[in-house]
Amino acid sequence: MFNHFLSGLELDQQGALKLLNLAQQIKAHPFEYSQALAGKSIVTLFEKPSLRTRLSFDIGINKLGGHAVYLDSQNGAMGARESVKDFALNIATWADGIVARVFQHTTLTTLAEFSSVPVVNSLCDLYHPCQALADFLTLQQVYGDVSQLKLAYLGEGNNVSHSLMLLAANLGTDFVAVCPKGSSPDAQILKQAEQIAAMNGASVMVSDRVEAAVGANALYADTWVSMGDNTPLEQVKEKYKAYQLNTALLKQTGADTVLHCQPAHREVEITSEVMDGPASKIIQQAENRMHAQNALLVTLLNPNFV
Numbered sequence: 001m002f003n004h005f006l007s008g009l010e011l012d013q014q015g016a017l018k019l020l021n022l023a024q025q026i027k028a029h030p031f032e033y034s035q036a037l038a039g040k041s042i043v044t045l046f047e048k049p050s051l052r053t054r055l056s057f058d059i060g061i062n063k064l065g066g067h068a069v070y071l072d073s074q075n076g077a078m079g080a081r082e083s084v085k086d087f088a089l090n091i092a093t094w095a096d097g098i099v100a101r102v103f104q105h106t107t108l109t110t111l112a113e114f115s116s117v118p119v120v121n122s123l124c125d126l127y128h129p130c131q132a133l134a135d136f137l138t139l140q141q142v143y144g145d146v147s148q149l150k151l152a153y154l155g156e157g158n159n160v161s162h163s164l165m166l167l168a169a170n171l172g173t174d175f176v177a178v179c180p181k182g183s184s185p186d187a188q189i190l191k192q193a194e195q196i197a198a199m200n201g202a203s204v205m206v207s208d209r210v211e212a213a214v215g216a217n218a219l220y221a222d223t224w225v226s227m228g229d230n231t232p233l234e235q236v237k238e239k240y241k242a243y244q245l246n247t248a249l250l251k252q253t254g255a256d257t258v259l260h261c262q263p264a265h266r267e268v269e270i271t272s273e274v275m276d277g278p279a280s281k282i283i284q285q286a287e288n289r290m291h292a293q294n295a296l297l298v299t300l301l302n303p304n305f306v
C-alpha cells in the first residue's frame, strides 16, 4: 500500500491493474461508490490553471460522497504567503487528502513529507500520473489487454510523456516518444522506464523521427508549449511541425486511436480533422480522468471500501 501518489511509481503492475479495474467498476456502478468518501474533505491546490483536473476531481469527489475545497493559483501558491511545509501541516489538520498541481516536483515531495494525509500529484514539471491512469483506462476500454499495444507520443518530452512512458513500461505496453532534438524526455526517467519495461517484456524508445511511430496502435499529442513555459507558441511551430498529429500521420503510422491530454491547440499540434474524427478517443479520455482519479482516491482514503 502507498501513502502518497507523486510520480506514479508508487504503483507496481499489479497495483496499476487493480486500480484500473476499480476505475472501470466505479464507472459502471457509480451508485455502489456514492458513499465511498462520505465525511472526507479533500483540498485541491492549484498553482497553475486547469479545466479537466479541477472539475474531474471536484465533481468526482462529490460523486463519492466527499467534499472538495479548491484553492486557486493565488491562494494555492505555496511558498508565497507561507511555506510549503506550513501548508502541509495546517491542511492535514482539517482535510483527509491533498491534491496539488504545482510548478516544481519538489513542492509535492515537501508537501508529502509534512502532510499526515495522502498527497496526490495533479501535474508538476516532471509528471502527470493521474493523466496517464486515465489514458491507459481509455486504451483498456478500446483494446482490452494493453500489454499487446504500441503507443507513440509526439511532441515535447516532459510531464505527460514521462508519466505515459512509466505506466506503459509498468503495464508492458511498447512506447516510443517522438520528440525533436533538444526536447527529449528526462534521461533519468527514461532510464527508469527502460528498466521497468525490461521486467515486463516491453520496450521504451526515443526518436526524433516520426517513422519511429509506424506500427503504433495509438498516437498521443500534447501542447508544444507547457504551462509555465513563456515561449510564444508561434516561436516553436517550425521546430515541431513535422510532429503534428494529422490524417497523413495516422495513415503513415497505421494507428487507429488518437489521444490528447488537452488543452489542445487545434491546427497546431493536432488537426481538427483528427481531433473530431473517428480515431479520436479524446473526450472519452477526458471523462476517464474522473473515474481513474476516483479509483485512486478510494484506494488511498478508504482502502477497506475496495
Ligand code: CP
Pocket: 049, 050, 051, 052, 053, 054, 123, 131, 261, 262, 263
Ligand atoms: N489534461 C489536463 O490536465 O487538463 P487541465 O490542464 O485542463 O486540467
Ligand code: NVA
Pocket: 123, 158, 159, 160, 222, 223, 225, 226, 227, 261, 262, 263
Ligand atoms: N504538458 C502540458 C500538459 C497539460 C495538461 C503542461 O504541462 O502544460
